Amino acid sequence: MAAALERNEVLVIIPAYNEESVIGEVVSSVCSRWNVLVVDDGSADETASRAARAGARVLRHCVNRGQGAALETGLTYARRRGYEVVVTFDADGQHSADDISSLLEPIRSGRADVVLGSRFMGSVRDMPRFRRVVLKGAILFTWAAAGVRLTDAHNGLRALSRQAYGRVRLRLDRMAYASELIDQILSTRLRIEEVPVSVTYTGYSLRKGQRNRDAIKVLLEYLLGRLLG
């Protein structure tokens, strides 16, 4: 794959749960260049309708199943339609649509099958101090568990080639899917590359998102998933 990627070859998947206040802006920022699929994970607010008004296609889970489940729904949609590349993008406004091109480049040039965004290679704004400690802990854990040293193991901004997303099947419904994804990528010997991206923490994203103590729940979910298969 060496030619530039066309709009209709790329699908940006945005799992979302109760993000009505920001989803319109997030979708609009991406929609100008790429196809967007919002997977509404059983939101109790107007997330789905606002995403659709902003130009996204929308899939709706009738009950909340978790970000991993929503992402796998998006990947299933992509598999059935044969997109060349999928990009995963967070709904809370932490990511920048300008970084999508950086993610696509290694896949376009054939260097990588999976491209992971790294805030620690790029830039981070307003990250709470303890969040950095938790994320560094996740990096160490990924290194110990999967044998791969990444600079940012739990960043929701990533791109997967058709071959890559065709091979993975996420079974962990909640936040531990990120570790499961790394495991599957490594077990199928896909080529990984990290690129710098920017992540901006806002008051909204910190209130809405994962708390630091949720890292324990994520770890337990991951370990239980490994144990039970």
Next chain:
Amino acid sequence: MTLFQIIALVLIAVVITLVVSSWRRKRITGVAAAAWILLWSMAAGAVLMPDATSAVARAMSITRGADLVFYMYILGSAAGVFLLVLRIRKLEIALTAVVRELALVAESRGRGGEPPEPDAPATRSGDVPE
């Protein structure tokens, strides 16, 4: 017979009656019913003949019959919890699969049940199987 033995045996009899009733209403299989009846019969035997548990315990190098019963209860409960966790996991996976398919079907029907969008490219390298 002590008061405890009477109460315990009455409770065990009620449970066995419920097991038989469940089997007759085809809510559990014959094998499951037989297994439960065997288990509760053993419990009744332990209540009626507490010294028997001590004999079994000594044969297994455990000091007291009560300790043997306690250990078996702990092991049985742990196994039961593990089986329940497995079952819950299986149900969670099935639930997510159903929710996912409903979402995908609803989306395709919302577009009039059309095949993949006109703007999706013809496959370059063949369809990716799900």
